[in-house]
Amino acid sequence: MKFRETTTSGGALPWLLQRISGVYLAVILLIHVINLHVLIGGELTYAAIAERVATPLWKTINISFLIVALFHGLYGLWIVLDDYIHKGWMRILIYGGIAAIALMFGIYGTLTMITFQYGG
Amino acid sequence: MRVIKHYRIHTGTFAWILHRLSGLGLIFYLLVHIWVISHLSGGEGSFDGIMNFFANPFARLLEVGLVGVILYHLFNGLRITLVDMGVMVEKQKTLYAAAVVVWLASWIAVGAVMISRMGSPLHG
Amino acid sequence: MAKFKFRINRFDPDRKDRGHYMQEYELEVPKGYTVLDCLNDIKWKIDGTLTYRRSCRSGICGSCAMTINGVNNLACESQVYALGGDTINVEPLRGYPVIKDLVISLDPLVKGLLAVKPFMITRTPPPSDQERLQSPEDRDKLEGLYECILCGSCTSSCPSFWADKEYIGPHAFLKAYRFVADSRDESPREHLAALDDKHGVWRCHTIFNCVEACPKSLNPTKAISELKKEIVRQKLG
Numbered sequence: 001m002k003f004r005e006t007t008t009s010g011g012a013l014p015w016l017l018q019r020i021s022g023v024y025l026a027v028i029l030l031i032h033v034i035n036l037h038v039l040i041g042g043e044l045t046y047a048a049i050a051e052r053v054a055t056p057l058w059k060t061i062n063i064s065f066l067i068v069a070l071f072h073g074l075y076g077l078w079i080v081l082d083d084y085i086h087k088g089w090m091r092i093l094i095y096g097g098i099a100a101i102a103l104m105f106g107i108y109g110t111l112t113m114i115t116f117q118y119g120g
Numbered sequence: 121m122r123v124i125k126h127y128r129i130h131t132g133t134f135a136w137i138l139h140r141l142s143g144l145g146l147i148f149y150l151l152v153h154i155w156v157i158s159h160l161s162g163g164e165g166s167f168d169g170i171m172n173f174f175a176n177p178f179a180r181l182l183e184v185g186l187v188g189v190i191l192y193h194l195f196n197g198l199r200i201t202l203v204d205m206g207v208m209v210e211k212q213k214t215l216y217a218a219a220v221v222v223w224l225a226s227w228i229a230v231g232a233v234m235i236s237r238m239g240s241p242l243h244g
Numbered sequence: 245m246a247k248f249k250f251r252i253n254r255f256d257p258d259r260k261d262r263g264h265y266m267q268e269y270e271l272e273v274p275k276g277y278t279v280l281d282c283l284n285d286i287k288w289k290i291d292g293t294l295t296y297r298r299s300c301r302s303g304i305c306g307s308c309a310m311t312i313n314g315v316n317n318l319a320c321e322s323q324v325y326a327l328g329g330d331t332i333n334v335e336p337l338r339g340y341p342v343i344k345d346l347v348i349s350l351d352p353l354v355k356g357l358l359a360v361k362p363f364m365i366t367r368t369p370p371p372s373d374q375e376r377l378q379s380p381e382d383r384d385k386l387e388g389l390y391e392c393i394l395c396g397s398c399t400s401s402c403p404s405f406w407a408d409k410e411y412i413g414p415h416a417f418l419k420a421y422r423f424v425a426d427s428r429d430e431s432p433r434e435h436l437a438a439l440d441d442k443h444g445v446w447r448c449h450t451i452f453n454c455v456e457a458c459p460k461s462l463n464p465t466k467a468i469s470e471l472k473k474e475i476v477r478q479k480l481g
Binding site: 128131135 | 253264266311313314315333335338401403449450451452453455456463465466469470472473
Binding site for chain 1: 147198
């Protein structure tokens with residue numbers, strides 16, 4: 001029996017990022033929840049949240065939350081599907097689909113945040 | 121006689137299956153959430169409209185469930201990260217038990233607040 | 245003595261049309277009998293066609309690993325009375341191709357093992373008058389790593405292996421770390437090379453089935469977490 005060829009296809013970096021992003025999400029989620037449900041409290045109407053969402057600080061936090069959550073979630077989805085889908089063309093299709101969703105929702109959500117303005 | 125195809129579900133298998141299922145659910149929620157928040161672009165009427173759509177007892181109860189799913193994924197995820205760092209690998213069942221206790225305690229605490237607020241006039 | 249019912253997975257390569265099926269044997273089992281003792285009793289007294297691997301009958305050779313009541317273990321280390329219940333299900337290790345009855349092909353196990361270069365790699369010549377020496381402290385680092393008997397229980401219990409037949413497997417990871425952790429090995433990178441791969445350590449989802457299954461009470465998951473850290477450390481420079 002031959003030695004398997006040693007490959008360097010890797011996986012270390014995404015693996016590490018998945019853990020770091022997970023911890024980041026845990027922290028930011030806490031901030032998100034405290035901000036919305038404790039500091040603002042009450043019903044989350046436009047009037048109650050718009051002013052805060054329009055500030056550059058919250059825009060930055062929200063966009064980072066969005067991007068990191070999308071990465072963590074969709075890379076996680078890929079890890080799950082990677083285990084069970086072995087046909088080459090299916091893998092390409094699904095990989096492409098996940099990338100498309102990431103791009104679409106990433107851009108859509110970021111635009112929502114960036115373009116948001118609150119006249120006061 | 122039928123061939124048995126069952127491997128015993130150990131603690132770790134159970135934790136892993138729940139982690140995957142909760143993760144899959146959360147991706148779906150994340151995408152819906154991005155869509156809901158995008159209504160901010162449409163101004164006050166658009167945003168309050170979609171928020172009102174979710175302001176019913178059924179959606180609120182789903183939200184309590186969502187918090188449970190998030191918290192499970194969060195605390196089990198921290199457990200996985202600790203194990204990957206080499207922390208308590210030999211005491212993995214104790215670590216999982218701790219994660220479950222923290223998960224349930226935090227879910228009950230947050231859930232109780234959510235349910236108590238549900239009756240208040242602020243939440244339709 | 246009490247009566248036990250053994251439900252054993254049968255497969256005859258010459259009668260492929262019958263496929264896999266379970267066959268039942270009833271047996272008077274004396275106290276202290278292991279599952280292997282019972283299989284011997286069945287083969288020698290009831291049904292000579294029953295096929296399984298066995299050799300040392302004392303937990304050293306690793307030949308008689310099989311799935312007993314839904315958990316991988318050595319048949320020679322499974323006390324029948326300690327299993328609980330009077331029906332005992334015996335199946336071949338899952339995930340491997342079945343050759344006959346309880347005999348599986350170990351090719352995937354060996355393939356995974358070879359991927360990590362399971363031998364000490366040295367560059368410098370050995371001392372002319374003695375072996376390569378190691379301090380007692382360095383020797384202690386190999387505890388819980390070198391004892392593996394390569395029975396295949398861990399890898400066969402791993403959902404990542406069930407999902408990916410190319411998965412290198414916890415048995416090979418444990419072996420890899422046994423050499424990475426050895427002070428005398430002069431090229432740990434060569435053991436790690438195959439592990440930073442989609443069939444390598446990243447497919448381990450810390451499910452701990454390998455730890456539950458290991459008849460030698462070793463901890464492949466711990467070795468895997470050390471390997472993950474080591475690879476990341478090397479990547480980050």
